[in-house]
Amino acid sequence: MKRTHTCGELNKKNLGEVVILNGWVERIRDLGGIKFLLLRDRYGFTQVVIDPDKNKDLYKKANKIGNEYTLEVSGTVRARPDEAINNNMTTGEIEILAEDFIILSESENPPIYINTEEDEASEDLRLKYRYLDLRRKKIQKNIILRHEVAQVMREYLNNLNFIEVETPILGKTTPEGARDFLVPSRTRKGNFYALPQSPQLYKQLLMVAGFDRYYQIVKCFRDEDFRADRQPEFTQLDLEMSFVDQEDIFKLIEGLFKNIFEKVLSSEINTPFERMTYNDAITNYGSDKPDLRYGMKFEDLTDYFNFSTISFIKSALEEKEKITGFIVKNLSENYSRKKIDEFTEFFKSLGMSGLLWIKGGNNIKSSILKVCPEEVKKIVKDFSISENDILFMGIGKGYGYYKKLGRLRDKVIKDNCLTAEGYDIHWITDFPMFSYDEEEKRYKAEHHAFTMPDLADLENCFPDEIDKIKSTSYDLVLNGFELASGSVRIHRRDIQNKIFKIIGINDEEANEKFGYLLEAFKYGPPPHAGIAIGVDRLIAIFANANSIRDVIAFPKVASGADLMTGAPNEPSDDQLNELGIKK
Secondary structure, eight states: OOOSSOTTOOOGGGTTOEEEEEEEEEEEEEETTEEEEEEEETTEEEEEEEOTTTOHHHHHHHTTOOTTOEEEEEEEEEEOOGGGOOTTSTTTTEEEEEEEEEEEEOOOOOSSOOSOSSOOSOHHHHHHTHHHHTTSHHHHHHHHHHHHHHHHHHHHHHTTTOEEOOOOSSBOOOSSSSBOOEEEOSSSTTOEEEOOSOSHHHHHHHHHTTOOEEEEEEEEEOBOOOOTTOOSEEEEEEEEEESOOHHHHHHHHHHHHHHHHHHTSOOOOOSSOEEEEHHHHHHHHSSSSOOGGGOOOOEEOGGGGTTOOOHHHHHHHHTTOEEEEEEEOOOSSOOOHHHHHHHHHHHHHTTOSOOEEEEOSSSOEETTTTTOHHHHHHHHHHTTOOTTOEEEEEEEOHHHHHHHHHHHHHHHHHHTTOOOOSOOEEEEEOOBSEEEETTTTEEEESSOTTBOBOHHHHHHHTTTOGGGOBBSEEEEEETTEEEEEEEEBOOOHHHHHHHHHHTTOOHHHHHHHHHHHHHHTTSOOOOEEEEEEEHHHHHHHHTTOSSGGGGSSSOOOTTSOOTTTOOSOOOOHHHHHHHTOOO
């Protein structure tokens, strides 16, 4: 017998039909001598009734059935009694009166709960038995959501004349990124392939080749420290376009997201997206990926203290430091002094001298009320700080200071379990082109070495003010996560050589590492730009998942291990000998 319907599609229109269903037993109940089985497949649930008054032998046979048994059931669709209708199920108005069933396979008692939305088992146990965890509706919904988003991505780009091209997985190791995963070559002993951290150089070569609109949904690999939103292998939507600039990329991606929101989430988003420079993001929120839904924008309060005689404030202002703060609004209860002390210690642990604070309302309280009473009162008045609000302030200067204040902002959001509705999506632009590595005593490319710098900055700031050179790179931020990153690329050899010189790559090393790209650039490379979107992070945000592991079919744990298969595992001596590798 072949199934005629899935477990999620039958309704009152099918009353009286004889149907065949296949699925797993979610639950068994015996009420008044009648057995009720809840049959499940990935499409939904259907209730099956086995009535001894209709078929005694079938009822007796049903005593052998257990949870997670796989069944084939044939029977007639009938209406449920009014009092038994389940409005939480798409099939909740009907049930199947079983006429026969076959046990296709039996099941032992599962080591994890499958018929629950909650993650009742430990994550390690869930990942060890991932094939069972994937039966859970919560996880299945995430995987199906991932599929739906991928289909919209492909449809949108295909309609705009993009071509999906696969690039190699086994490639050449390159510097200036995270650590590569290396794969030994059997035929060229002592040599290794590198798994791609991204298809960056290949997609630029595709632009040289004349494929002016490329994309792929691609696996990438980085050997870096893992956390909730990282995996050693991850997926991104990678794309590149020729004869375009930054504005073309923005327009394309905004259209893509509008399509995803409409077709997958059935919701609207406003375009164009808000834009914020890197400088504004850092000085206003202390992060290059701020979540604007929480507010708490930094306020420059320096002018309130211009005439202060308090020694630590006066000396800070003489050093051109800023007094900056953010207001936490509408707290459900006033912060205790113990809680404020916890934030103070956290701020100190970041290398700051201390944390200043003001609580508003009629009974103003502040760490500096005794020494700066007038300044405190004026701040409370000007910013309408109520008794349920608190202002945290720091003193410092430079991006490093603002980032520490940003970490305090993040901790306040987390510790207060603050929630925000909807989606905050915006661009961050004008990133620094270079950052100085104190340990290596040299400049490094902030994005990557093939990012086009702001040519005016390059002309005006090279070689004396390299740290002031901005790039033409951009990030897309969604709810406080860096969701996508891209840039206009260098297509001129003279500019590329100058960038290599700044980051300490000489001609010999450049030819060794990137010779094939530089050679290609001799033959009419077009201007081009691109971007890569983190698919795992995007789906995790849409699914409101705590970790990207919940939206990947077979993920790794924090150590990089696969608990289900036991990877990575130790190869045999024969395998190592064949590769020319010693233990």
